[in-house]
Amino acid sequence: MDWHQIWDIVSTPDNIPIVALFFLVPFYTWYAFRQGRANDRLIAQLEADPEAAKTHHRKTLPFKEGWTREVHVWPYLLRIEFLAAIIVTVILMVWSITLNAPLEEPANPNLTMNPAKAPWYFLGLQEMLVYFDPWMAGVVLPSLILVGLAAIPFMDENPLGSGYYTLKQRKWSITAFCFGFMVLWLAMIFIGTFIRGPGWMWFWPGQTWDHSRVIFEVNRDLPDLFHITSAWGKGIFGAVVVAAYYGIAGWLLHKVIARKGFNQRIYKRMSMLQYLIMQFFLITMLLLPLKMIIRHAFRIKYIWITPWFNI
Amino acid sequence: MADEKQNGKGGLIGVLEKVKGDTKDLKNRALDEIQSYKDVDKTQLYKSVFRVKHDESQRSRALGILTNVFLHLHPAKINRDAVRYSYTWGMGGISFYLFVVLTFTGVLLMFYYHPTKGQAYRDIMYLEADVPFGTLLRNMHRWAAHLMVITVWLHMFRVFLTGSYKKPREFNWVVGVVLMLLTLLLSFTGYLLPDDQLGFWAVTVGTTMAMNTPLLGYAGPFGAQLGMNQFNDVRFALLGGSIVDANALLRSYIWHCIGIPILISIFMAVHFWRVRKDGGISGPSPVMLESEIKELKRGAVVAPMKSGGR
Numbered sequence: 001m002d003w004h005q006i007w008d009i010v011s012t013p014d015n016i017p018i019v020a021l022f023f024l025v026p027f028y029t030w031y032a033f034r035q036g037r038a039n040d041r042l043i044a045q046l047e048a049d050p051e052a053a054k055t056h057h058r059k060t061l062p063f064k065e066g067w068t069r070e071v072h073v074w075p076y077l078l079r080i081e082f083l084a085a086i087i088v089t090v091i092l093m094v095w096s097i098t099l100n101a102p103l104e105e106p107a108n109p110n111l112t113m114n115p116a117k118a119p120w121y122f123l124g125l126q127e128m129l130v131y132f133d134p135w136m137a138g139v140v141l142p143s144l145i146l147v148g149l150a151a152i153p154f155m156d157e158n159p160l161g162s163g164y165y166t167l168k169q170r171k172w173s174i175t176a177f178c179f180g181f182m183v184l185w186l187a188m189i190f191i192g193t194f195i196r197g198p199g200w201m202w203f204w205p206g207q208t209w210d211h212s213r214v215i216f217e218v219n220r221d222l223p224d225l226f227h228i229t230s231a232w233g234k235g236i237f238g239a240v241v242v243a244a245y246y247g248i249a250g251w252l253l254h255k256v257i258a259r260k261g262f263n264q265r266i267y268k269r270m271s272m273l274q275y276l277i278m279q280f281f282l283i284t285m286l287l288l289p290l291k292m293i294i295r296h297a298f299r300i301k302y303i304w305i306t307p308w309f310n311i
Numbered sequence: 312m313a314d315e316k317q318n319g320k321g322g323l324i325g326v327l328e329k330v331k332g333d334t335k336d337l338k339n340r341a342l343d344e345i346q347s348y349k350d351v352d353k354t355q356l357y358k359s360v361f362r363v364k365h366d367e368s369q370r371s372r373a374l375g376i377l378t379n380v381f382l383h384l385h386p387a388k389i390n391r392d393a394v395r396y397s398y399t400w401g402m403g404g405i406s407f408y409l410f411v412v413l414t415f416t417g418v419l420l421m422f423y424y425h426p427t428k429g430q431a432y433r434d435i436m437y438l439e440a441d442v443p444f445g446t447l448l449r450n451m452h453r454w455a456a457h458l459m460v461i462t463v464w465l466h467m468f469r470v471f472l473t474g475s476y477k478k479p480r481e482f483n484w485v486v487g488v489v490l491m492l493l494t495l496l497l498s499f500t501g502y503l504l505p506d507d508q509l510g511f512w513a514v515t516v517g518t519t520m521a522m523n524t525p526l527l528g529y530a531g532p533f534g535a536q537l538g539m540n541q542f543n544d545v546r547f548a549l550l551g552g553s554i555v556d557a558n559a560l561l562r563s564y565i566w567h568c569i570g571i572p573i574l575i576s577i578f579m580a581v582h583f584w585r586v587r588k589d590g591g592i593s594g595p596s597p598v599m600l601e602s603e604i605k606e607l608k609r610g611a612v613v614a615p616m617k618s619g620g621r
Contacts, residue, residue, distance in 0.1 A: 014509075017457040028400065028465055032472045035397060043598050050602075058597030061392050070388040072372045077385065077394050084401050085408050092412065092458070096450035103439070106432045107511035109554065116512035119502050121460050121495055126516065135531045138520025150488045152471075153481035159604055161474040163594030169601070170474060177471050181464075262601065309525070309532035 001206040009194055013099045018120050018193050025186060029178075035060070036165035043169065059164075114198045114211065123192030124185050130200065131291040133310055141288075148281040152177075155278040157269040172263060176282065184288055219301035222294075231307060238304025242311065245290075249283045384583050392595045398473070399592065402466035406494075407579070409459040416452040417568065424504070426564035428557040431506040456498050463494050475593035483585040486578055493575040500567035506560060514563070515555050521546040 010019055038060040046053040057063045071077075104113075118126045128137035152173075160169040167174060195202055197209040222241065223234040258267045267275070294300045304311040351357050352365070363374040373387035392398065423442055424434045438445035467487065470476060476484035499517065503510040521544075523531040528546060529539040541553040551558030586592060 014457075016454075017461055021461060024461065024465065025468075028468065031397070031400075032469070036472070039598050043600060046598070047600055047602065053600060059392065059595060061395065061595060067391065069391060071391045071394065072369070072388055073376050073385045074372050074382075077389060078376075078382070080394060080396070080401070081404055084405060088405055088408055088458075089412070092451055092455055095454045096447050099450065099454070100439075100446060101450050101453035102509060103435055103505055104508035107506050107508055107555075109511070111508070113508050113512040116516055118513050118516050119499060120457075121498065122517070125520075134520050134523035135525050135528070138517075139524045139528075139531070146488060146492055150485045153476040153478075153484050156477065159477070160599050160601065162477040162599070163473060163475060163596030164598050165473055166598070169599075174472065181468060265604070308536075 002208045003206070005203075005208050006206055012102070014102055014120060015193055016095075016099065018189060021186065022190075025182065029182075032165050033167060036167040039164055039166050040168045043166070115196060115200055117192065117196075120189060120193060124188035126200075127188040127192040127196070128288065131288065131295055135309065136311065141284075144281070144284060148285075151277060151281065155270075155274050155281075157274065158266045172257065172266075176285075180285060184285065217299070219295075219299050221302040221305055222300050223305060225300075231305075234305040235307075238302075238306065238311070242304050245287075246280075246283055249286060250279050253279060253282055384587065386587065386591060389591060390595075393592050395595065398595045400465060400469050402462045402469055406459055406462045406466055409455050409462060410575070410579070412455045413452060413459065414572070416448055416455065419448055420452055421568060426504070426561050428506065428560060431504065431560060435505045435507075452501075456501060459494060460498055463491050467491060473594055477593075480585075480589045480593060483582060483589055486582045486585065490575065490578050490582060493571055493578065497567065497571045497575065500563045500571065503555070503560060503563040504567065511555060514559065518546050518549055518555065518559075521549055 009015060042058070042060050046056060046058070105111075117123060125137060125142055128141060131137070132141065156173055158170060158173065160166070194205055197203040197207075198211045198213070201213060201215055203209055221234075223229075223237050226237065228234055228237050258264050270278070291303075294303075302310040348354060352361070363378055364371045365375060376382045376385050376387050420438070423438050423445070425431060435449070438449055442448070470484065470487065499514075503514045522528045524534070524545050525532045526534060526537055527539065527544060528534045529541055529544045531539075534544060541547065547553060549559075549562065550556075551562045
């Protein structure tokens with residue numbers, strides 16, 4: 001166990017945000033889920049008792065009959081904002097006094113950094129480079145992430161859970177978002193920071209970063225397993241496999257989505273276009289874990305090989 | 312003659328008396344005036360700047376917000392529960408505050424920085440070694456940038472978990488996604504500026520992606536078929552050359568200090584405006600029950616799907 005190596009990575013000033021996220025994200029997730037559960041209990045209670053539902057103020061927050069519904073921004077909000085600004089300033093000051101921003105040697109095109117890492121917030125994309133070619137990992141998938149995020153409000157037809165924390169009323173969307181945010185984005189960043197060493201090789205935490213390490217890794221392409229050798233054959237075979245993946249994954253997702261009562265109700269509210277777009281984004285999202293599995297378990301690199309691009 | 316003499320003498324005394332009297336008057340007036348300045352908020356100067364009273368009346372509190380250019384993005388009153396930290400986590404406001412901190416420290420940094428090869432790195436050395444509080448300035452800029460990325464993500468996470476992107480706030484969510492992208496780009500364009508190994512290789516890795524853009528990059532799918540080469544593709548446009556060099560440094564600098572800040576300011580203005588126009592922040596609102604869902608009335612344009620699952 002090389003504690004020194006761990007400390008080297010953790011204490012690198014530029015990695016502080018990732019270490020901070022390690023605590024912040026679980027904390028805020030817990031904070032939100034706790035409120036969500038409290039609201040869920042209230043919802044269950046009100047669903048069971050329609051009479052109470054008519055008169056209840058419907059919040060889990062403190063409530064008294066005579067309270068005004070609104071308060072003045074000055075001072076009730078501005079003092080909080082002012083306090084927040086002061087606290088953030090203090091944090092920044094302490095952080096800036098104790099830790100120096102990194103400054104490496106002057107830029108030198110003849111001396112490649114190893115490992116050459118992107119800024120920490122793009123390490124997820126760099127990690128994706130292991131599983132996809134640069135045009136996918138660096139351009140197409142990031143664009144799809146942005147478009148997919150922007151499309152969320154137009155795909156989510158569930159009218160419940162607007163303006164309050166809840167888990168039960170939005171199981172599906174919260175699961176999907178948390179999977180994307182925590183597993184596909186943050187976990188990839190953690191891997192990129194803590195696991196990937198020289199040559200972008202996999203080093204377990206505590207393993208020394210060996211710069212002369214060589215990994216004997218023979219990757220195969222999926223068509224090779226079926227002894228397909230012609231370019232045409234590979235192209236057509238890949239297209240069929242990818243199409244089949246989208247078909248099967250879509251069908252399985254459809255089973256999960258439209259199986260239960262409430263989901264089915266929301267599903268019926270969606271237009272064909274909304275549903276197909278949602279399916280497309282979900283299936284594409286699952287492409288990453290799928291490629292990770294077939295890469296690590298079966299050493300398969302490409303599924304679809306054409307003269308112009310490989311997936 | 313005597314009359315004249317009397318007059319003359321009386322004149323002198325009279326003048327003296329008069330001056331004395333006038334002086335006393337002036338003194339009293341000055342004292343009165345000084346007294347009146349003690350009520351600062353009654354002076355013309357004060358009233359020209361602050362146009363409303365700052366007492367504890369409801370009206371003054373509301374006007375204090377509404378007539379102040381920096382505060383008028385707030386409504387005069389908000390939902391009593393909306394000030395709770397447990398709901399908003401304050402991440403949107405903190406992100407904005409960090410943007411202000413970054414602008415402030417960024418402007419100060421610009422005084423010491425030349426975006427030219429050779430000079431840029433030396434400027435950072437100079438900043439760290441010789442400029443008073445230079446290290447602190449640079450550290451604050453960098454850590455505030457990192458922190459802003461975190462707070463923007465957490466803000467997005469909170470907005471998602473509270474379902475705040477739902478009607479009528481869909482468009483503001485889209486604006487928010489653009490703001491997040493611009494935040495990341497701001498941070499990324501700043502990465503190259505110290506002109507050290509870290510920035511150089513990060514940007515080299517980053518722009519290699521651009522080289523692989525489908526259609527628009529010469530190494531990307533169908534790029535070569537569309538006539539892309541090293542000197543006309545999208546990477547060339549980003550770097551101002553085919554390698555990360557002086558032009559890339561300058562372009563990065565311009566995007567970082569002028570281009571993206573202008574863009575992000577525009578989007579921020581829209582974002583904040585829309586928060587107000589879409590009815591303030593989304594909650595905490597009363598919970599809604601499943602039994603209260605209203606069935607959707609669809610226009611002729613979109614037909615709901617008939618079949619239930621399976």
